[in-house]
Amino acid sequence: MALSIFHTEFKSTATAASPSFGGTTPRGAQRGTELEVVLSGGQLEDAREVLFYEPGIEVTKFEVVNGGTVKATFKIAPDCALGSHRLRIRTATGISDLRPFFVGALPDVAEQEPNSDFAAPQVISMNVTVTGVADYEDVDYYVVEAKKGERITAEVEGIRLGISFFDPYIAILNAGRFELASSDDNALVFQDGAASIIAPEDGKYYIQVRESSYAGNGSCIYRVHIGNFPRPLAVLPAGGRPGETLPVKFLGDVLGEKLETVTLPTAPAANFGLFAKDETGIAPSQNGFRLNDLPNTLEQEPNETHENATRFAAPGAANGVVGKPGDGDHFRFTARKGETWDIRVHARGIRSPLDPVLTIFTAGGGAIAANDDSGGPDAYIRFGVPNDGDYVLQVRDHLGNGGVHYAYRIEVTPIKPALTLGVAEFVQYVQPSVSVPKGNRFGIVLTAARYDFGGPLAIRGENLPPGITVECPGMTAGQSVVPVIFHASAEAQLAGTLADVIGSLADPNQPMLKVEGSVQQPMTLVRGQNAIPVWTENTSKLPVAVTEEAPFELSIVEPKVPLVRGGQMDLKVVAKRKEGFKAPIKIDLLWVPPGIGASGSIAIAEGQTEALIPMNAAGNAELTTWKIAVRGESNAGAGNIMVCTPFASLRVADMYLTLAFDQAAVEQGKETELVVKMAKQVEFPGTAKVELLGLPAQVATTPIDITKDSTDLIFKIVTAAASPAGNHQTLFCRVVVMENGEPVIHNIGTGKLRIDVPLPPKKNEPAPAAPAPMPAAQPDQPAPKRLTRLEQLRLEQQERDKAKKQQDKK
Secondary structure (H helix, E strand, C coil): CEECCCCCCCCCCCCCCCCEEEEEECCEEECCCEEEEEEEEECCCCEEEEEECCCCEEEEEEEEEECCEEEEEEEECCCCCCEEEEEEEEECCEECCCEEEEEECCCEEECCCCCCCCCCCEECCCCEEEEEECCECCEEEEEEEECCCCEEEEEEECHHHCCCCCCEEEEEEECCCCEEEEECCCHHHCCCCEEEEECCCCEEEEEEEEECCCECCCCCEEEEEEECCCCCCEEECCEECCCCEEEEEEECCCCCCEEEEEECCCCCCCCCEECCEECCEECCCCEECEECCCCEEECCCCCCCCCCCEECCCCEEEEEECCCCCCEEEEEEEECCCCEEEEEEECHHHCCCCCEEEEEEECCCCEEEEECCCCCCCCEEEEECCCCEEEEEEEEECCCCCCCCCEEEEEEEECCCEEEEEECCCECCECCCEEEECCCEEEEEEEEEEECCCCCEEEEEECCCCCEEEECCCECCCCCEEEEEEEECCCCCCEEEEEEEEEEECCCCCCCCCCEEEECEEEEEEECHHHCEEEEEEECCEEEEEECCCCEEEEECCCCCCEECCEEEEEEEEEEECCCCCCCEEEEECCCCCCEEECCCEEECCCCCEEEEEEEECCCCCCCEEEECEEEEEECCCCEEEEECCCEEEEEECCCEEEEECCEEEECCCEEEEEEEEEECCCCCCCEEEEEECCCCCEECCCEEECCCCCEEEEEEEECCCCCCEEEEEEEEEEEEEECCEEEEEEEEEEEEEEECCCCCCCCCCCCCCCCCCCCCCCCCCCCCCCCHHHHHHHHHHHHHHHHHHHHHC
């Protein structure tokens, strides 16, 4: 959902790019109110609108103060959903980071310092939300008046604000400073805390907020909700069918469980949950609740054994609570041999404190499968049924814990194919958004995770800004990565949306199988030590915008020849610069196909219009034609702008010829010949040039020309007295075949050259005889037969044997 008011003084030229967004002040507000919110960041001079992921907030006024500040008036609907509302700032040249803004049900109050003395706390009324900061060694106190029997609840939002690595602690104390309830980490609210009491008497009650280890700082901002509202810790059942009306039981509230009838939405929002409410108010945050088309079964106590296990039918959902320490709940179902079921326990996923262990038994028999954690704290087993009969599922806590809010939901479902798309990062830890300059292109790389199916995928875009189209070559059955290019027409108006990028199975061999999946972007807002994600907002939309024209455009000069296995190629990239734009442009391949190598450190130099990207192919690279593109990035004055070339075809082909190297040996200071046998694999016209490379120092040869009919390539090797002796095994041939006016470069190896040290002259050996006179010219004779390396070695051995016999006679 995008709501905006355009800034009338915006100039038509691009003045900023790569906008950043640090957060809002305040960090949240009460629904049904209208207030001014300051959006802080960088490079916001050309800010145009706020993009909201969730509905319920309207922007009625929008003012750019300077490059670091935007003021916006938020009008929050009375029925706006409580909790996190994710937003971004769209500028004329880009889209900012994601930040959350929290909507609450209570009026907001600001912390008033000093309030760190228990004897002098900040006085507040009941049912308010206080925004404060937990500084270093800071302890904030708030005091309320309550009547005996009245519920007092305090819930703090700290890590959930997505600002910093903040671990808040909250406590409720009486006037005697006795701690009645406290909470550091609560499974329901992640690393935040929630505490409730029933007032034992009329009087004052104190709420304490601090960083759990007193190590706060100025970025440890919190919102603490204080009031009489309910705060259940679990709900049973923990799921239902879309559109269904069913009774649910809220568990874990200090006033006891509460039964309520709810009607579930037919099209739930992401991260759906149920909010507990009564005559005193509504809980600040939801209880996790799953929506899917499975019939519910509630556990029937007692169910601690195979014999009294609660029966349910698969597919279905079994719901229950591990009610006391050491408890284990059992459910019984019938299955047939050959069936396969996915059995998953949802506990932490619905914010229950239960750490589930799932065990499958044959009814009345032993365990046949078990799981504790499977990619997370919840348990999962893919169960292949070995025989017809009854089977029992047992759920217990890993540490033997239990309690009234240790809820769970077991879902038993048939295997269902699924697809999830992701966007590869260009910069580590930064999930890309798509900013497409008018008349230009922007590229991303999609990743695909297929579950329980295979086949090619088609990629499409929906809910895109007008004027933007998506181009993708499609993803073959063997691929999990593919480049995607977004095109913006020259006439497109500046606009932005939170778009859907969807992949779907496109396999004519599986016409009845329908599988679709959209892009999922985990936006990690807070990281801990070693960059471990601490707080992540998961989104299913891709931010896409049409931006101001870029000062440059890129294109690939499509190769007219293939890149051969084991070969290399220089890919030419051309920049079309606007007048006056001379900055260097960093370029690299948007996506490097498997088996291909390409340099990632090339730039079109300042003022220049082209550059070459060296590429090479492995000896086993797939023989196919790839669609490739090059992205370019340059600083346009106040930030980086990224564009992309159109797709170009790159054909990978087999080598035109193969070479087999004979071994060669030579003494230092002498010459020899290296013979390389050639076998043609592909017809090629004209002559090709062959260089012998990889020779050691002070060893020389000269290139030779060949044709498709050549068989033996003979290189004359010239050594020097200082040529390094040894067995040199790095020789290879670079073969350059010209085709369509472009080189097809082969690098084919490997050969060996042994360089020997000459034997020292023997003592008393007579001086060499004088050279014989030059013989008279003779008619041309046929070339002597060329000896193979084996024949050369035999001849050398014969000469040594002959010399030895002569020496023995003496």
